[in-house]
Amino acid sequence: MHTDLLLSSSRKFIISSLFYFLAMNSFAQKKEPIFSARKSDPVKMGWMQGFPPPKDKILSVADGSFFNFPALRWSVVNMRQLMPTVNVSRGLQAPSPLSYQLDENIDSIHFLPWGAKTEMTWEASLWKNYTDGIIILHKGQVVYEKYFGALKDDRVHAVMSLSKSFAGTLASMLVADGLLDENKLVSFYVPELKASAFGDATVREVMDMTTALKYSEDYANPKAEIWAFSAAGNPLPKPKDYKGPIGYYAYLETVKKQGVHGQAFGYKTVNADALGWIISKVTGKSVAELLSEKIWSKIGMEQSAFYQVDALGIPFAGGGFNAGLRDLARFGELILNNGKWNGEQIIPQQAVADIEKGGSKEKFAKSGHPLLKGWSYRDMWWITENAHHAFTARGVYGQTIYIDPTADMVIVRLASQPVADNSNNDPWSLPAYAAVADYLMNKK
Amino acid sequence: MHTDLLLSSSRKFIISSLFYFLAMNSFAQKKEPIFSARKSDPVKMGWMQGFPPPKDKILSVADGSFFNFPALRWSVVNMRQLMPTVNVSRGLQAPSPLSYQLDENIDSIHFLPWGAKTEMTWEASLWKNYTDGIIILHKGQVVYEKYFGALKDDRVHAVMSLSKSFAGTLASMLVADGLLDENKLVSFYVPELKASAFGDATVREVMDMTTALKYSEDYANPKAEIWAFSAAGNPLPKPKDYKGPIGYYAYLETVKKQGVHGQAFGYKTVNADALGWIISKVTGKSVAELLSEKIWSKIGMEQSAFYQVDALGIPFAGGGFNAGLRDLARFGELILNNGKWNGEQIIPQQAVADIEKGGSKEKFAKSGHPLLKGWSYRDMWWITENAHHAFTARGVYGQTIYIDPTADMVIVRLASQPVADNSNNDPWSLPAYAAVADYLMNKK
Numbered sequence: 055m056h057t058d059l060l061l062s063s064s065r066k067f068i069i070s071s072l073f074y075f076l077a078m079n080s081f082a083q084k085k086e087p088i089f090s091a092r093k094s095d096p097v098k099m100g101w102m103q104g105f106p107p108p109k110d111k112i113l114s115v116a117d118g119s120f121f122n123f124p125a126l127r128w129s130v131v132n133m134r135q136l137m138p139t140v141n142v143s144r145g146l147q148a149p150s151p152l153s154y155q156l157d158e159n160i161d162s163i164h165f166l167p168w169g170a171k172t173e174m175t176w177e178a179s180l181w182k183n184y185t186d187g188i189i190i191l192h193k194g195q196v197v198y199e200k201y202f203g204a205l206k207d208d209r210v211h212a213v214m215s216l217s218k219s220f221a222g223t224l225a226s227m228l229v230a231d232g233l234l235d236e237n238k239l240v241s242f243y244v245p246e247l248k249a250s251a252f253g254d255a256t257v258r259e260v261m262d263m264t265t266a267l268k269y270s271e272d273y274a275n276p277k278a279e280i281w282a283f284s285a286a287g288n289p290l291p292k293p294k295d296y297k298g299p300i301g302y303y304a305y306l307e308t309v310k311k312q313g314v315h316g317q318a319f320g321y322k323t324v325n326a327d328a329l330g331w332i333i334s335k336v337t338g339k340s341v342a343e344l345l346s347e348k349i350w351s352k353i354g355m356e357q358s359a360f361y362q363v364d365a366l367g368i369p370f371a372g373g374g375f376n377a378g379l380r381d382l383a384r385f386g387e388l389i390l391n392n393g394k395w396n397g398e399q400i401i402p403q404q405a406v407a408d409i410e411k412g413g414s415k416e417k418f419a420k421s422g423h424p425l426l427k428g429w430s431y432r433d434m435w436w437i438t439e440n441a442h443h444a445f446t447a448r449g450v451y452g453q454t455i456y457i458d459p460t461a462d463m464v465i466v467r468l469a470s471q472p473v474a475d476n477s478n479n480d481p482w483s484l485p486a487y488a489a490v491a492d493y494l495m496n497k498k
Numbered sequence: 499m500h501t502d503l504l505l506s507s508s509r510k511f512i513i514s515s516l517f518y519f520l521a522m523n524s525f526a527q528k529k530e531p532i533f534s535a536r537k538s539d540p541v542k543m544g545w546m547q548g549f550p551p552p553k554d555k556i557l558s559v560a561d562g563s564f565f566n567f568p569a570l571r572w573s574v575v576n577m578r579q580l581m582p583t584v585n586v587s588r589g590l591q592a593p594s595p596l597s598y599q600l601d602e603n604i605d606s607i608h609f610l611p612w613g614a615k616t617e618m619t620w621e622a623s624l625w626k627n628y629t630d631g632i633i634i635l636h637k638g639q640v641v642y643e644k645y646f647g648a649l650k651d652d653r654v655h656a657v658m659s660l661s662k663s664f665a666g667t668l669a670s671m672l673v674a675d676g677l678l679d680e681n682k683l684v685s686f687y688v689p690e691l692k693a694s695a696f697g698d699a700t701v702r703e704v705m706d707m708t709t710a711l712k713y714s715e716d717y718a719n720p721k722a723e724i725w726a727f728s729a730a731g732n733p734l735p736k737p738k739d740y741k742g743p744i745g746y747y748a749y750l751e752t753v754k755k756q757g758v759h760g761q762a763f764g765y766k767t768v769n770a771d772a773l774g775w776i777i778s779k780v781t782g783k784s785v786a787e788l789l790s791e792k793i794w795s796k797i798g799m800e801q802s803a804f805y806q807v808d809a810l811g812i813p814f815a816g817g818g819f820n821a822g823l824r825d826l827a828r829f830g831e832l833i834l835n836n837g838k839w840n841g842e843q844i845i846p847q848q849a850v851a852d853i854e855k856g857g858s859k860e861k862f863a864k865s866g867h868p869l870l871k872g873w874s875y876r877d878m879w880w881i882t883e884n885a886h887h888a889f890t891a892r893g894v895y896g897q898t899i900y901i902d903p904t905a906d907m908v909i910v911r912l913a914s915q916p917v918a919d920n921s922n923n924d925p926w927s928l929p930a931y932a933a934v935a936d937y938l939m940n941k942k
Contacts, residue, residue: 102811105778106747112810116735134804135584135811143652146800148592208587290734291560303550334549356590358802360578366556367546367579 089472091181094124096204096470101128102135116290127470130186130212130451131204133362133376138289140369142359142377143346150354150396152380155195157497165489168425168481179486183452183479184471186211187379191387191464192494201379203470210357210376211468214449217361217375218326222434223389223401224344225261225329226409230402234336236261243332246303251311252328259315260332261433262413263325266313271322279309283324287364301366302327318420319413319431323372326434330371342369353388353395355381373449379466386455386464410445410459412437425480438484442491450474454483461491533916535625538568540648540914545572546579560734571914574630574656574895575648577806577820582733584813586803586821587790594798594840596824599639601941609933612869612925623930627896627923628915630655631823635831635908636938645823647914654801654820655912658893661805661819662770666878667833667845668788669705669773670853674846678780680705687776690747695755696772703759704776705877706857707769710757715766723753727768731808745810746771762864763857763875767816770878774815786813797832797839799825817893823910830899830908849877854889854903856881869924882928886935894918898927905935 097103100111113120113129115136120129129136161177180188186205190198205211228234234243236258241248243257255265270278285298286305299305306328330341337344342361350359359377361369377385388394389409393401413432423429430437438444442460447453452469465487471479541547544555557564557573559580564573573580605621624632630649634642649655672678678687680702685692687701699709714722729742730749743749750772774785781788786805794803803821805813813819821829832838833853837845857876867873874881882888886904891897896913909931915923 105775105784106745106810106812114735114809116809132811134578134582135807136582138578138580138582140579146593146652149590208590291558301550331549340549363579365558365560366550367576368550 089124091184091202094127094184094472095202096124096128096131099124099128101125102132123470123472126451127184127186127203130468130470131209133212134360137362139360139374139376140340140342140363140367141346142342142350142361142375144355144358144381145346145351147351147354149356150384152191152384153195154199155192155197156199157197160190160198160490160493163486163489163493165485168485170481174482174486176486176490179482182482183467184469185452185467186470187466187468189379189383189466190490191383193462194387194391196383197494199379205379205468207378207380208357210359210378211453212374212376212449213382213447213453213468214451215323215326215373216447216449216453216455217371217373218323218434219447219455220345220375221326221329221333221341221371222261222432223405223409224333224341224348225257226405226433227348227401228333228336229257230405230408234332240328240332243335244328246307247328247331250307251309252306254311255315257329257332260325260329262417262431263319263321263434264316264414264417265320265322265325266311266315266317267320267322267324268310268312269322269324280323282308287370289363289365301364302368302370303331303366306331317417319418320421321423321431326372327370329434330369333371340367340369341371349385349388349400350381352398352400353384355384357381379468382455382466382468383464386457386466389455390457390459390462390464409433409435410437410443412439412445415439423477425477440488442488444487444491448476450476452476452479452483456487458487458491461495463491463494465490533568535628535646538571538628538916539646540568540572540575543568543572545569546576567914567916570895571628571630571647574912574914575653577656578804581806583804583818583820584784584786584807584811585790586786586794586805586819588799588802588825589790589795591795591798593800594828596635596828597639598643599636599641600643601641604634604642604934604937607930607933607937609929612929614925618926618930620930620934623926626926627911628913629896629911630914631910631912633823633827633910634934634938635827637906638831638835640827641938643823649823649912651822651824652801654803654822655897656820656893657826657891657897657912658895659767659770659817660891660893660897660899661815661817662767662878663891663899664789664819665770665773665777665785665815666705666876667849667853668777668785668792669701670849670877671792671845672777672780673701674849674852678776684772684776687779688772690751691772691775694751695753696750698755699759701773701776704769704773706861706875707763707765707878708760708858708861709764709766709769710755710759710761711764711766711768712754712756713766713768724767726752731814733807733809745808746812746814747775747810750775761861763862764865765867765875770816771814773878774813777815784811784813785815793829793832793844794825796842796844797828799828801825823912826899826910826912827908830901830910833899834901834903834906834908853877853879854881854887856883856889859883867921869921884932886932888931888935892920894920896920896923896927900931902931902935905939907935907938909934 113125163176164173166173186203187201229236241253251267259265271280272278283305287302357378362374392403393406413430415430418430428439436446442458444458447455451471454467456465557569607620608617610617630647631645673680684699685697695711703709715724716722727749731746801822806818836847837850857874859874862874872883880890886902888902891899895915898911900909
């Protein structure tokens with residue numbers, strides 16, 4: 055694959071973490087024409103199909119081919135076939151039924167993409183955004199649901215950094231339950247992190263990513279720390295000349311401080327993994343176990359979910375979660391309903407309220423997200439701070455849970471865009487969600 | 499781990515296939531004292547527990563540690579955390595309820611183990627056999643169900659070679675449906691196998707393992723072909739000096755003939771993988787997809803199951819299946835009921851009848867299973883040919899589905915014995931099953 059040409063043999067090792075492939079894709083985009091959503095359909099392209107699959111259709115973590123666009127369109131729905139994972143059990147009960155009131159008019163809703171001069175239809179936006187699955191709940195009912203690419207209703211999809219919002223929600227629950235003190239230093243809960251940048255940060259600063267870390271996620275920079283994090287988390291055997299830390303936690307111990315904690319939002323994945331570590335120290339459970347126990351087995355999920363793991367079996371809290379479309383919608387609805395499901399308080403109301411109240415807009419403004427003006431970040435959720443008080447969980451390549459409390463609406467969109475950064479789909483997504491919210495609120 | 503001492507660095511590569519570890523265990527048994535079932539409890543031993551787990555508790559496919567006894571007692575319930583896998587979806591429907599009529603008297607049933615002079619209780623046999631989970635259905639009701647070790651009712655367990663009976667059942671279904679001609683040569687369906695030993699064998703000879711193959715599964719022999727098969731199927735990146743085939747299928751193409759097909763039963767795993775290939779060529783689906791479509795999504799399974807896969811994503815039909823205890827019992831009950839479930843014919847009656855009628859006792863007798871006198875083998879099931887017409891699916895380390903049509907009884911036992919070969923647990927298992935059958939038949 056073309057990534058081979060870009061990599062030295064030692065660099066080739068850094069293969070399993072998604073971040074690595076984000077970068078490779080960034081490079082790749084400059085070299086290759088972008089396939090359209092229809093042209094890049096992973097089923098039509100025949101990845102890993104056939105007995106055996108033809109050589110040029112075989113995807114692998116080892117050579118990096120699995121995460122090159124357009125192959126990633128297959129991989130996002132087949133992560134388990136590529137790497138070790140740990141289950142997030144749905145339990146054994148019957149799935150909770152979703153009621154349907156499908157509205158075909160949604161396809162023709164028009165909106166003006168940011169920076170555009172002509173309007174686009176909702177339906178066209180799905181193709182524009184390389185959508186794999188999309189569902190809209192309004193007043194608790196499914197009004198829209200579609201699948202594309204390799205995703206089906208009985209399959210799961212990688213949610214990338216949207217995973218962080220699950221870590222943030224679990225932490226917010228522990229704070230609400232009085233089991234986790236957000237004002238304590240990280241080193242109180244995780245002594246192993248005392249000498250690292252996290253040592254003198256508060257739990258709250260980690261939850262809101264206002265830690266001051268010498269850590270770059272600039273995928274275009276081969277010296278960015280993200281590479282070392284990826285190499286550490288890679289579950290494949292390390293090469294002989296590898297001298298770095300083994301596992302996500304061991305990497306976290308090496309993170310150096312740069313600046314003063316608490317002053318600015320800085321979106322850095324390692325915060326989510328540090329938070330995962332804190333959660334596990336407090337509860338004695340992995341985020342996978344805890345998520346199953348507290349949420350996934352409690353609200354009638356249809357499918358078990360999973361996390362990818364490192365060589366020590368530690369779930370990748372910052373980006374390794376995979377789940378079904380309708381189950382993510384159930385989770386969104388649970389949050390929209392202030393943590394209640396069928397009359398039972400699953401997530402403490404205070405934990406959801408803490409997410410919804412948002413974070414510091416001033417600290418967020420220092421982070422350089424030009425498209426997300428006026429937003430804030432709280433408990434690893436993105437808060438739009440718009441008139442509808444909408445907030446969202448986000449992952450690269452277009453993964454979204456978008457919750458609009460004013461419109462009583464939840465949208466989940468799973469996707470496999472050619473380009474990782476969500477600034478490449480926000481202009482055709484966020485105004486589309488707002489248009490659907492307006493339509494639903496004014497219906498009848 | 500001690501396996502390191504036994505292996506050259508190139509041999510160390512042959513790591514992912516279970517067979518490799520069977521051999522390592524055979525070696526290990528001679529060196530290490532055997533832990534009792536209670537002493538080797540995987541939860542108490544703390545494998546992969548802690549954040550992070552202590553170094554001496556970390557298990558890995560790469561160094562082979564995961565399959566050393568007693569660590570394998572953890573691994574058999576956590577295969578997904580160790581290797582890539584492919585889902586066998588249960589679908590999205592509600593699980594089918596099992597009705598319960600638990601009978602505590604079963605624990606005190608006495609039986610005489612083969613070769614013993616004193617009787618043993620059923621309960622004692624569970625510990626003797628390193629049982630992880632056991633369930634007994636009588637007249638369709640659960641009369642006994644217990645979990646030990648790392649297994650729980652919402653977790654799955656590796657079933658080892660018991661996997662073969664699923665391949666055999668699927669093939670028998672295709673024959674019954676007229677989609678697969680058991681009298682045709684393998685090469686008719688899989689042209690890639692024409693030059694191999696399988697080329698001029700019939701499908702039936704593969705289904706009943708009466709092919710004549712130059713292929714040894716003698717784990718104690720370092721030159722046995724099983725090693726090359728293991729190396730080919732290993733999903734980890736191949737070492738630079740590796741020159742063998744890549745993937746299970748590519749290995750099958752290299753199997754040489756030795757003798758005349760159809761004359762003797764010879765238990766060789768590669769037959770099950772050749773059958774998996776035939777099934778996939780006929781249906782266009784992997785055994786994982788087909789098993790989900792035909793059975794796993796049809797009878798209200800509680801949990802999705804999975805197969806481990808090779809680097810091409812091909813499921814290991816001969817030994818890579820993992821499933822829940824109660825779901826295996828549902829499958830056993832489906833077979834006992836001649837393929838019917840809640841009045842619906844899921845498996846053609848003819849396909850089950852073909853299993854039950856058994857194979858050639860003469861051909862079986864040539865195979866050297868001294869404990870299984872008078873048995874036969876058909877459609878990758880083991881037929882006791884006893885007065886109850888009992889038949890069984892079997893996997894190393896004690897995995898069993900035991901079906902006794904006369905007693906209207908299904909037993910599923912999942913286990914993690916120190917020694918792979920079932921001759922190490924049959925003397926404390928098969929007479930125990932017969933004693934329970936007698937008890938249940940004479941009850942009331």
